[in-house]
Amino acid sequence: MLGNFVYANPTKLFFGDEAQKNLAKALMPFGKKVLLTYGGGSIKRNGVYDDVISALKSAGKEVVELPGVMPNPTVEKLNEGIKVARENNVDFILAVGGGSTIDYAKAVSVSAWYNGDAWQRFWVKQEDPTPGERIIPVGAVLTMAGTGSEMNGGSVITNHAARMKIGKVFGVDVMPKFAVLNPKYTFSLPQRQMVAGIFDTMSHILEQYFSGDDDSTSDYLAEGLMRSVIASSRVAVKNPEDYEARSNLMWSATWALNTLIGEGKPQDWMVHMIGQAIGAYTDATHGMTLSGVSVAYYRHIMRYGLKRFVRFAEVIWGVIPEGKTDEQIASEGIDALESWIKEIGAASEITSLGVTPDMLDRIADSTIILTGGYQTLDHAEIVDILRNSL
Known part of the structure; x- marks a missing residue:
């Protein structure tokens, strides 16, 4: 190998058909108020939502829900998430879904407390948060395999007005703190x-x-x-x-x-x-x-x-x-x-x-x-x- 690099990955993984049993304990070190974000509601039909809510209750968390994350998260949806996260002063974001939902959670995590145009700063200009800026920690429960978003700092956001879809790879501070990977959670996917x-x-x-x-x-x-x-x-x-x-x-x-x-x-x-x-x-x-x-x-x-x-x-x-x-x-x-x-x-x-x-x-x-x-x-x-x- 000829390249020079520094490798670090702080994400803790829980893998297997009983991985969800670790969720309550994984949530414990973080604050009381959790923003739960997910997609179109399939997690309520396949039982994943019930597992997650049970774990959140067991961990004593107060839950704020933000559903409706689309397959290609938009700037408009990001701005909605920023508003919800700020108004509720959430301590943690739990993304339940596939890569788009996890990407979205990371986008909200870095953007919620930035007083400016997050799209322009982080995606168009490809800037990083400065040391000391508030970043809301993120966790993930994966229901679709493919993106790898559960163990990296990537976040892709779409701006339909500008006809642009841009990915930004953030550093270790934005990577999920943990991810729950139960392969059975992917069985109900089309x-x-x-x-x-x-x-x-x-x-x-x-x-x-x-x-x-x-x-x-x-x-x-x-x-x-x-x-x-x-x-x-x-x-x-x-x-x-x-x-x-x-x-x-x-x-x-x-x-x-x-x-x-x-x-x-x-x-x-x-x-x-x-x-x-x-x-x-x-x-x-x-x-x-x-x-x-x-x-x-x-x-x-x-x-x-x-x-x-x-x-x-x-x-x-x-x-x-x-x-x-x-x-x-x-x-x-x-x-x-x-x-x-x-x-x-x-x-x-x-x-x-x-x-x-x-x-x-x-x-x-x-x-x-x-x-x-x-x-x-x-x-x-x-x-x-x-x-x-x-």
């Missing part, structure tokens, strides 16, 4: 949401894997995670209540984006930038925007990182190299990725997500261009990738 989470996990790994040229331990860890995701996904799409498969997917999702496998690496993240720009225009499911553009993107950059794409083909997909050029081997690996995307039922083209040809220039205009991958894209290249994803 299959499409499960599949979106599976590809989101895979994409997080790929974004970190397709960068750098040195012999990095981080890449060997990434390869193990990818192989696990592929194997478990094939079981889960056939039997969504296979506990072993769903537990492996949940655990892989957490480790895919808790910063470990990206240490010492430059990292790419352009699939996410393009996918988030699509989401700002269509509100399409995040994981599906990633699967929709990944194949075209990786075909586009393959020649710039050919050695890594050959390794990906051979190690992850078992491509036989004999008698083939490096280009042929690498291309077979991307073919295998595309076949797997279709096999599990993820989106393989962006037309199904509401993208039309007349949107491509505007989506490219909204795409943030990063420089960590094998090729720094320009506007025309982004349009070409989008066109090849239709």
